[in-house]
Amino acid sequence: FLAAQTLAPGSLVYESVSFLVTMNLALGLFNLLPAYPLDGGAVTEAAIWAGTGDRGRATSMTATIGQGLAVAIVALAFAVPMVRGELPNYTYIIWAVLVAVILWQGSRGIKRSLAARAWLAERSVRDFLAPIVALPQGATVGELDRIWAAHEGVAVVVLGAGGRPAGYPVPQAVAAVPAAQRDATPIVQVSAALEPLAIINVDGDLRDLLARSAQLGGRLPFFVVMDGTNTVGSVDTRIAGGISN
Numbered sequence: 001f002l003a004a005q006t007l008a009p010g011s012l013v014y015e016s017v018s019f020l021v022t023m024n025l026a027l028g029l030f031n032l033l034p035a036y037p038l039d040g041g042a043v044t045e046a047a048i049w050a051g052t053g054d055r056g057r058a059t060s061m062t063a064t065i066g067q068g069l070a071v072a073i074v075a076l077a078f079a080v081p082m083v084r085g086e087l088p089n090y091t092y093i094i095w096a097v098l099v100a101v102i103l104w105q106g107s108r109g110i111k112r113s114l115a116a117r118a119w120l121a122e123r124s125v126r127d128f129l130a131p132i133v134a135l136p137q138g139a140t141v142g143e144l145d146r147i148w149a150a151h152e153g154v155a156v157v158v159l160g161a162g163g164r165p166a167g168y169p170v171p172q173a174v175a176a177v178p179a180a181q182r183d184a185t186p187i188v189q190v191s192a193a194l195e196p197l198a199i200i201n202v203d204g205d206l207r208d209l210l211a212r213s214a215q216l217g218g219r220l221p222f223f224v225v226m227d228g229t230n231t232v233g234s235v236d237t238r239i240a241g242g243i244s245n
Contacts, residue, residue, distance in 0.1 A: 030099075035066030036106035060114055066107035070100040125204045125225055129233040132224065134159050135187055137166075142183035144169055155222045155234035158191045165199060165224045165231055167191035195220065200235070202227045213237055 001021045007014040034044035041062055049058035077096035081088045132155045133147050144156060160166025173190035197212045198220050209223065222234040 033069060033103070034062065035069050035103040036063060036110050037102070038106075041066060041106070056114065059110060063107040063110040063114075066103050066110075070103040070107070073103070074100045120206050120210075123206045125200055125202055125206060125209055125223075125235060127206075128235050128239055129202070129225060130155065130222075130236060132157055132222075132231060132234040134165070134231045137186065137188050139187045140183050141169075141174055141177050141181075141185045141187055141190060144174065144187055145182060155224075155236075157194065157224050157231060157234075158187055159231075163229065165194050165226075167194050168221070194224065198222075199224050199226055201225070202232055209235065 004014060004017045004021060007017060031038050032040040032043070034040045036042075044065060045055075045058045045062040047058075048061050049055050052058060073096050074093075077093045078088055131151070133151070134157050135143065135147075136159050139158070147154065147156060156169055157165045158167040158169065167188065169187055169191050177185050177190060195216065197216055200209060200212065200223050202225050212223070216237070218237060220237055222236050224231060225233040225235060
């Protein structure tokens, strides 16, 4: 704006600088609209949070304000010309609809996120528990065959020192053992180490499970669920991925 004051009005440079000033002001004001995903939504949320002391409520109220604003913007694009007795400006209507969609979708996404957080807070690892079989280090591939034949797809964990879960059989390695050697091959020879992140508490927070799943990046087929020192079940990592989605 200050640079524009030093230029000759009407010149191309003056008009270009003036246009940039106008656009920056317009974008700044637009960005202060009290709706997500704009900065004005964050300001509004902070103000309501300060007034109520409840961040969840502040976020929900801001999302509702944003959706109301989206509807109002489209309504005004039609109503203002009608009140003046004029035909609607379709350029304004198109822009109004585009802005409204952005605000509506941003607010809708926030509401869905809040609902997901509330759903997660009401659940624990117990809600997704599946069976598991714990085998000692001395168990053989043949024993594993019989377990999988009786319980198809059941999670199997190999216990280490002190009876703590230490590994799990890798299907590809298990399949590579010759039939004649399966009853003599220790299961530890076809097992991979179990990462500490894969061991969770049965009463653990489901959000912690999802965070661990993201860190592991799908490297393990299941989580081992413990109740104190006892192995009580498993949670398929595909379930964790599905919950995240």
